[in-house]
Amino acid sequence: MHVVVFGGGGQCARHFARLRGEHEVTSVVRDDKHNADLEKLGATPAILSLETASAEDLAALLKERKADAVLFAAGAGAGSTEERTRTVDYQGAVKVYEACRLAGVKRFVMISSVDVRDRSKPVPAHYTEASRTMSDMAWGAIGMYLKAKYDAEKALHDTQLDYTVIRPGRLMDEPAGGAKVGALQIEATSRELVAKACWEVLAQPGTAGLTLDVMDGEGDLSKEVARCAEQRTDAWTG
Template sequence: MENVLVAGANGTTGKKIVTLLNQSQYFTPIAMVRKESQKEQFEKDNITTVMGDLEEDISHTVKNIDKVIFAAGSGGKKVKEVDQEGAKKMVDAAKAGHLKKFVMLSSMGADNPEQAGDLKDYLKAKHNADVYLKDSNLNYAIVRPGSLTNDKGTGKIKAACSLENSGTISRDDVAQTLVRSLHDDAVKNATFEILEGETLIGEAIDSVS
């Protein structure tokens, strides 16, 4: 079993990731939370937590960790401090801790933030974080979903290095894709976009690696 740190564990998608990891025969989740009050929801299910604030020093959070999923976000409030610089701090910590893989939850449009209108600052932050990870020499997977919905997941997606049209995808299927991307035989040093689709998640990921 590999220990997987989930940055952003308290978020809507983060909680789904932690649940999937907790059900996995391959991974053990370590939920990174920012507030003491967020620990109980995980600890009642015997899930280990670690305190970490992306605006502070987080080097301690990667102790005894094998891989990381970065699913943290500021909800548009502190895009530079959290979505960009917080992600960079996690990349630095992962490098220092010699982690085996870094899976980044990014966003469609992060390639061209200048064209994004209202989301420009957010996508610029995601873009900068993605570039920093690519340049880190860590083994990585950068997953860029379309607009997130709370619909029930289907276990099927559409995936490509670049998808021509934007669209939606359920948080369930995004979480599944991120967890699948952790595996050693899944994507290596790849960036890909995902939307709802007709291909089983494992097969869709294999097609982009």
């Protein structure tokens, strides 16, 4: 499988490239400062900016690399303005959806965030009081980021892509251990686990159409993903 990663310079995307196994990874970045590091990880860099490239430009890259799947791991990053966050996290995602359509790439995985939802609706029924408190804190601190991710996810539902959305919790640098997958409480997630979860859902086509919270836990990742695929567990609340 050849996977093209948008936002290839990010930490989760780097883990994804390192864990590629026998697969091929093209890591799309906006400049060449990451090239040497990405090549050491086994990825092939490609320079294109989501802010300036057109959907046609992105589609041309997907065709050139003969992409079998796309991973959207891009984000404006901490300290970005609201305008740039919208441009990268929402508009950039929509541009990639269109590029996939133009290039005929159906399989699509997105790294989003836990608690991405319509805040005008009640909190998810399964949330504990601790998760409700953490939700309020997160939206107070990074609300513009979560809103951009929500709009990107909502737009994804209107595409014909075979998508799976991975929603990690508070990102941590510890090595990946066990996992919990499904519709979960707001907890922590190893960045390495996020990358492993992306590969796992690509290996399990039955996850297409699902949005999955992924948190550190005690379970086996592959079995957790398979259970969600079989039961059609979906963390999307609309």
